[in-house]
Amino acid sequence: MRTKTLKKNKINVVTLGCSKNVYDSEVLMGQLRANEKEVVHEEEGNIVVVNTCGFIANAKEESVNTILEYVQKKEAGEVDKVFVTGCLSERYKPDLQKEIPDVDAYFGTSELPNLLKALGADYKHELIGERLTTTPKNYAYLKIAEGCDRPCSFCAIPIMRGKHRSKKIEDLVTESEKLAAKGVKELILIAQDLTYYGLDLYKKRNLAELLEALVKVEGIEWIRLHYAFPTGFPMDVLDVMNREPKVCNYLDIPLQHISDAILKSMRRGTTQAKTTKLLKAFRAKVPEMTIRTTLIVGYPGETEEDFQTLKQWVEEMRFERLGCFTYSHEENTHAYTLEDNVPEDVKQQRANEIMEIQSQISWELNQQKIGKTYRCIIDRKEGNHFVGRTEFDSPDVDNEVLIDATKHYVKQGEFVLVKITEAADFDLYGEPVS
Numbered sequence: 001m002r003t004k005t006l007k008k009n010k011i012n013v014v015t016l017g018c019s020k021n022v023y024d025s026e027v028l029m030g031q032l033r034a035n036e037k038e039v040v041h042e043e044e045g046n047i048v049v050v051n052t053c054g055f056i057a058n059a060k061e062e063s064v065n066t067i068l069e070y071v072q073k074k075e076a077g078e079v080d081k082v083f084v085t086g087c088l089s090e091r092y093k094p095d096l097q098k099e100i101p102d103v104d105a106y107f108g109t110s111e112l113p114n115l116l117k118a119l120g121a122d123y124k125h126e127l128i129g130e131r132l133t134t135t136p137k138n139y140a141y142l143k144i145a146e147g148c149d150r151p152c153s154f155c156a157i158p159i160m161r162g163k164h165r166s167k168k169i170e171d172l173v174t175e176s177e178k179l180a181a182k183g184v185k186e187l188i189l190i191a192q193d194l195t196y197y198g199l200d201l202y203k204k205r206n207l208a209e210l211l212e213a214l215v216k217v218e219g220i221e222w223i224r225l226h227y228a229f230p231t232g233f234p235m236d237v238l239d240v241m242n243r244e245p246k247v248c249n250y251l252d253i254p255l256q257h258i259s260d261a262i263l264k265s266m267r268r269g270t271t272q273a274k275t276t277k278l279l280k281a282f283r284a285k286v287p288e289m290t291i292r293t294t295l296i297v298g299y300p301g302e303t304e305e306d307f308q309t310l311k312q313w314v315e316e317m318r319f320e321r322l323g324c325f326t327y328s329h330e331e332n333t334h335a336y337t338l339e340d341n342v343p344e345d346v347k348q349q350r351a352n353e354i355m356e357i358q359s360q361i362s363w364e365l366n367q368q369k370i371g372k373t374y375r376c377i378i379d380r381k382e383g384n385h386f387v388g389r390t391e392f393d394s395p396d397v398d399n400e401v402l403i404d405a406t407k408h409y410v411k412q413g414e415f416v417l418v419k420i421t422e423a424a425d426f427d428l429y430g431e432p433v434s
Contacts, residue, residue, distance in 0.1 A: 009080075010038045011119060012045025014070075015134070016063050017053025019190050019226070021086060022134060023143045025051045028085075028112065029132035035121035041134045046080045047119065048073075052088035054160055056328035063088045064100075071102045083107065085115055087160040109161055129175030136379045138413040139186035139222075139395060140179045144172055144210065148192035150229060152256075153267045153334035154299065154327065157192050164193060166201045169213050180219030183413065186377060187214065188224045188394065195229040205234040215246045221415065222377070222391060226252040230278055231269045238285040248391040249286055252321075254294040258313045259306035262299055267334065272313070279317060290392035292321035295354060298347030299327045300338035307350050314354060318361050321398050324354040359425045366399070366423035373419045373433055376401050378412050386410050388418065390428075401428045408432050 198206025376388035
């Protein structure tokens with residue numbers, strides 16, 4: 001009589017949302033691999049873990065739809081088990097358990113040991129920096145802190161991620177060394193708030209000291225800063241940026257709005273005058289700096305006058321990189337007590353107007369790059385082009401440098417000098433310089 005063979009489980013981790021979620025999925029996968037589990041990222045597997053986003057309406061809808069998709073696959077016998085983790089699960093676990101009961105278990109953002117247990121694995125405390133990276137091999141996200149202490153009225157992150165908790169410098173150096181050993185050349189520092197880094201551990205804003213330690217890691221050639229808060233920004237970071245060639249002349253600093261009335265309602269702790277002064281100080285200190293920001297339009301009570309103030313300011317500031325979102329009315333936030341009184345079509349029209357202005361600014365700035373040569377990192381090959389980035393561009397959100405693959409060959413994951421020959425709104429075209 002033939003004995004039935006035991007099917008080996010394959011765990012498929014599906015990641016939704018931001019770079020912080022990408023990082024969390026990579027840590028989960030690293031733990032599973034250390035437990036000798038077969039794990040894949042967004043491929044076929046009989047056990048599925050959906051790492052959800054719960055930030056704004058669109059992201060929540062995508063997360064719910066993805067959960068439902070895998071529940072249907074479970075019902076059809078295509079997968080055996082479905083687990084859900086991440087921000088949506090942290091924020092709405094009781095509702096999800098009630099509405100989608102066929103999920104095997106739901107876990108919050110701080111329940112990694114419990115999730116591993118459900119997957120038949122042990123949480124290994126000694127695995128500092130052990131991750132299964134899912135980004136192209138040349139760059140990786142480095143999460144330097146978790147949670148947020150800011151009181152922004154529109155934001156649900158503190159509900160989902162808790163209070164700000166910095167990681168120790170020595171642990172981040174260890175993690176970076178392990179990434180460099182795998183071939184990572186670019187670290188993208190992420191947190192809900194980089195500006196706050198170190199206040200809890202070292203009783204002072206310590207981002208500059210962290211950068212000083214990370215630039216010493218052999219193999220790391222670029223360090224990029226994402227998600228700084230404008231209030232209390234540690235200006236000594238700019239000294240390091242000027243002094244250390246490894247620290248990219250780049251800063252992602254979400255400013256959200258500029259009308260004083262809206263900033264006050266948003267509880268941002270700043271004004272138009274203070275914000276403008278800060279940005280001018282950035283550019284005076286690091287003239288080559290690329291500043292990326294994000295804005296929210298359609299916030300409760302945003303008048304046409306508030307919006308015109310924002311439009312004029314965007315035109316004046318000429319940000320190198322800018323993204324614009326429409327306001328999402330999120331329960332349990334302070335702004336949820338306000339009336340969501342800007343119609344959706346008006347929100348969308350305002351976002352479109354901001355992005356039209358930015359598109360023109362980006363086109364004009366890009367024209368100035370024609371004929372210049374930049375050091376680029378090559379991320380991937382796509383169709384007939386190799387796709388790279390300058391130090392002034394972050395993956396997924398910023399400009400890309402396209403090199404014709406039918407005429408030139410460059411190695412993915414390597415740095416190449418590229419002369420810019422053409423420029424569009426958000427893309428640069430160039431040729432490698434030998």
